[in-house]
Amino acid sequence: MNTTTLLGALLPFVPMTAGLAGLLLPPSSHTATGQDAIRRVAAILGVVGATGSLALAVALLVTVDGPAESSTTWIELGGLTVTLGVRLDGAASLIAVAVTTVAVAVQIYSIGYLRQGSPDEPDHRYPPYAAQVNLFTAAMLLVVVSGDLVMLLVGWEVMGLCSYLLIAHDRRLPEAPAAAMKAFLVTRVGDVGFLLGIALFGVSAGSFRIADVLAHEHSAATRTIACLLLLAGVAGKSAQFPLHTWLPDAMAGPTPISALIHAATMVAAGVYAVTRLWPLFEATPTALTVLGVMASVTLLLGALAATAQDDIKRVLAWSTVSQIGYLTGALAVGSPPAALFHLLTHAAFKALLFLAAGAVIHAVGTTLMSRMGGLRHSMPVTFWCTVIGLGALAGVPPLSGFWSKEGVLAAAEKAALHGDGAAPGSVGWLVWLAGLVGVAVTAWYATRLLLCTFFGTPRTPLAHPKDPAVGPWGTDRTPHDPPAVLRWPVLALAVPAALLGLLGFSNWFSRQLQPTPPAASDAMSDLMPPAGLIHLTPTVLLPLALLVVGAGLAWAGWRRGGGADPVVALGPLRSVFARAFRLDDLQRTVVVRPTVVLARTARAADERVVDGAVTGTGRAARSLGNGLDTLHRAALPRAAAAVLAGALLLGLAAALIGVTA
Secondary structure, three states, X not given: OOHHHHHHHHHHHHHHHHHHHHHOOOOOOOOHHHHHHHHHHHHHHHHHHHHHHHHHHHHHHHHOOOOEEEEEEEEEEOOEEEXXXXXXXXXXXXXXXXXXXXXXXXXXXXXXXXXXXXXXXXXXXXXXXXXXXXXXXXXXXXXXXXXXXXXXXXXXXXXXXXXXXXXXXXXXXXXXXXXXXXXXXXXXXXXXXXXXXXXXXXXXXXXXXXXXXXXXXXXXXXHHHHHHHHHHHHHHHXXXXXXXXXXXXHHHOOHHHHHXXXXXXXXXXXXXXXXXXXXXXXXXXXXXXXXXXXXXXXXXXXXXXXXXXXXXXXXXHHHHHHXXXXXXXXXXXXXXXXXXXXXXXXXXXXXXXXXXXXXXXXXXXXXXXXXXXXXXXXXXXXXXXXXXXXXXXXXXXXXXXXXXXXXXXXXXXXXXXXXXXXXOHHHHHHHHHHHHHXXXXXXXXXXHHHHHHHOOOOOOOOOOOOOOOOOOOOOXXXXXXXXXXXXXXXXXXXXXXXXXXXXXXXXXHHHHOOOOOOOOOOOOHHHOOOOXXXXXXXXXXXXXXXXHHHHHHHHHHHHHOOOOOHHHHHXXXXXXXXXXXXXXXXXXXXXXXXXXXXXXXXXXXXHHHHHHHHHHHHHHHHHHHHHHHHHHOOOHHHHHHHHHHHHHHHHHHHHHHHHHO
8 A cells, every 4th residue: 555545545534533533522511611621622623633634635636646546355245345445546636625625614614603603602512513524524535535336335325324413403493303304315215226326336347346347348238227326326415306305405404514515525426426437427328318317407497496595595505406417417418527627616616605604694693685685894704705606606707617617518518519428419408508598597696695695785683692782793783704713714715716717727637637547557648638628719708698697687686676686577487486396395295295105004004904913812812811710710609500511511412412323
């Protein structure tokens, strides 16, 4: 094991160790001093675990030079081999840096955020929260570096468990446990397919080692079925149609957890898994066609749903659904580098937006944009950071999102016009047109969010939940930027959100994002593009024009309404978009309710038929025993009379039988 593979092996181990140590801390103390001490230790473990993994990720990025792999056999069972090891390349190291950067920002931000706006009201459940964030980070890093599909599945499932715990963190909110359960169950539906796909590839190759699976010559039927099954897991984890409904409801969790899930862990895992197995998907046009349709529907569905939300976190949640549609669309048209590029920029600007939204929510005491407004002067740092984040989300040049989204659109345009890529040209047209419409819609709802939150006049008085005389940060009722522990993570994330896209001009960066060949020893020279990821063409003017149109319409609607929410311009479509075309209701009607009815029927049958038969047999035997017991305890005269009567009956029966014979 060389230095590179050692760093890869340590990468998930460090946050996992810190997370397990945090779980061993006592849950509470009888004294305020003891509780503060536990909280400080938990904060140290949380930040050290995340920072240590970031340092390892940066070291890995510096040392990795082409594909590297190290593995050892763990289990051999029935001709199948499961290994322990890592499979590293430039893409894995860059994704690891993105994951750990967001994790550090979330851990530091959470120290202040989970004090609930008052230093004397800290969240007593912060220690397990910080530990679970580290375990969540470790699980994602295991997915990133794993060289075996079974180990990748372990990280995949641990992420699902940690997301359940973190979304349900604030149990005082009635919607939090329900949202956590919904996220857990919906993603489990997709994970069944993911598990079966892994099993099918493993059985076919005789090994679950990723290099062996990629190098094996699978039959066309096996490859197609397995890839489609894997896409079910991708749809669940990455919130793609039709398994997207859990993600907006997951906003019931703490805002830092929303940043972690949406930016660099859960929703990114599905996209990364496809790039990890890209040679298999590239050879399966059917799977890419399904992926392209799924991506296009998700992209438009998420964007349109975001236009009519009043909750600022739900706007950002639906925007994540839409942006992940761009990522899967890039994969569908055969461009993993474009998908990974947008994944990295999305991690930066979406984490920035959620943490900035958390500062706004703490300042005004609500998540509803209809009760915000006029915050740009009182919260200038948060305002400008939000401008950067929304600009990157909408694709405003020269911010990061412009370059990465242009890479996705350029790949889709090339596939549509020239038939490049493994998928049919119709998929390229579908992704390209959906992406162009998404540009305009994204610009519209991003502009609306900025106007409703930071412009106009404040719509409601602001007050601390306990004392109306003081504000959310314990000073006065005037909203202002958050304390340093919340402010600095937001400022730090603003830098990559603004500048990360410029790396697309770098040949080195482009090489890092190329798919790793099936054999780790193969040279990658044939996969290298002649230049960086960014190749601007005259067609870039089309998305820029759509960007201006979308933002201009939102601005015109806001001005025409005298500072009113431009969502009124949607008219009767507003309720349709607000409920995301009622797909959640459809899912509840078609899937949830019949499942509940079936479960209740099965329970009733079990209780009344199966248990009833067993219970009835027992009761009958008991009743018979009680009757015999009563007869055996009869008084002597009655017993003698019974014996005599029985003898007479037997004699009479014998006489009758004799006469008949």
